[in-house]
Amino acid sequence: MSGKHTELARLLAPIESSMARMREVLSSQMTETSPAVRDMTDHVGRFQGKQLRAALVLLAGEATKNSTDEHPTVAAIVEMIHLATLVHDDILDGAEVRRRVACVNQRWDNQTAVLLGDFLYARAFALSTVLSSRLCSRLLAETTRKICVGEIEQAASRYDFEMSEDRYEWIAGAKTANLYAAACELGARYPGGNDELGTLMHAFGWEVGLAFQIVDDCLDLTSTDDELGKSAGTDAEDGKITLPVLYTYRRGDDRLRAKIRDVYTLPGLEDRAKALREECSIGEGVAYATQRAEGLVARAMARVRTLDEGPAREALERLGTFVLSRRF
């Protein structure tokens, strides 16, 4: 395990055994008798990633004293939906590298990536329908729909430098915070009842997820591919106007605004993120966005501190810090 993963592993210690169970479920779901499918799922299995969303299901379950035998399965389902969105996202973004493993759509073609994502969604929903409660199916189908709406609205807002900050947060929330919120809510509520804690943990997940996305948007501007483990600078390449850029643009004079538009749109520009850093004083925007992420995490922390003390609650608090300090 690389050094930067150590902090995360320490953080997840209170749910180590249920995370292991979650990974077993995940890997059993990836096993498919069809050889062509197996070849692909083997490949996706190597993505792994931080599995933060699965961890949130389990931590929220522990912290609200609501853990059941089915929680690791619920967590695996959440993670599969996340994997499906990643696989389809790679088609969307034309991203070149995802966590240092060639993207599905680079090793195969777009067709295969579409089908593999569909397969993962279907597997996730199929698994959810055999759980003892329907809550997981209901919440995650609705969440998936909202994620799609967010992604579609994001695509419709490319190169929109006049976008309001509220709209940016609505989109970032819809495409990212929704699944964090659903993961936390399911942890606290599954198989049913427990509505008050469900609402509390939903709000916690939303804030942490939105902060995560804002940090992600900052890292895309400020990191290298190597630090990130995936292509950096893809947002500017794809015309996505993120919070740091939005702030810088809004506060800029006509000259700076024209420069930012040029950096986004001039054909053939080598490294748009670098140009934003070096020629568009993006630093202030990054500082502003970081402050917003910190504010969100502070609110999330206040919520979680209303829960009884214990290792899971502590882990949720440290997760907030992790989201803010992460470099990958």
Place this chain on the structure above:
Amino acid sequence: MSGKHTELARLLAPIESSMARMREVLSSQMTETSPAVRDMTDHVGRFQGKQLRAALVLLAGEATKNSTDEHPTVAAIVEMIHLATLVHDDILDGAEVRRRVACVNQRWDNQTAVLLGDFLYARAFALSTVLSSRLCSRLLAETTRKICVGEIEQAASRYDFEMSEDRYEWIAGAKTANLYAAACELGARYPGGNDELGTLMHAFGWEVGLAFQIVDDCLDLTSTDDELGKSAGTDAEDGKITLPVLYTYRRGDDRLRAKIRDVYTLPGLEDRAKALREECSIGEGVAYATQRAEGLVARAMARVRTLDEGPAREALERLGTFVLSRRF
């Protein structure tokens, strides 16, 4: 309504009012407050198509005396899943025209088509989770998974002229017959119980669906874009080896086999389907495939004739004839 749709409309007369209800549900599901999404779903709504799968849910329900108030919703869900597969299929095939309405991925881009398909899947699953019984969610999630596996295996079998006929039927069944079978089974079984009739109608749907796919494969070779209302000749373009080609190849001598391989693979060839028709004596293969489809429909007919007589049973029988005689 164009002349060729009249026979179909007559056939669906026994379920006219529940088909109307199904269309209401479908159109309410396509309504979305997000403007970018609404723009897309408006467009997809115009696809319409034959809605055969929805009709099968309703006819199977009537013919087995199992209709409920929820059947039109189940039928709409099946149709939405079908629409989602069509939208994603258009990415896969690079098909240029689908039912004379520009494909989603021509009017927008691949990214939008992926998201719209995902949205339709999610909407379908979300709707299924609020039905009174879980049977619909369970059966359709599993069916969607199988469809994906079929499509993935088909992609892996492109240009495989040595494929066995069993494998061809396995793939065609997985990607097409599965949804027909699920539609008929749901009609007969939803909300639960009624297992024997469910099994009977599943088998009926499988045979009719496989026949439909075989006829589809023949039409792709023998029709014009105009007759079909979608691009013809795409299978050869995409390297899909269908039953008529498989048969012709297997029975051909070395010269004919080489010719067929050339027609499939030579770069820049204008109209591969035409070349197959005119230079590769594909007629015998088409006749063989048609016979196979007729055999499947005959078996399906024998099954449905074990049900009590009535207008719905009669419609199911005529549907078999329709599948064989259709030119679109």
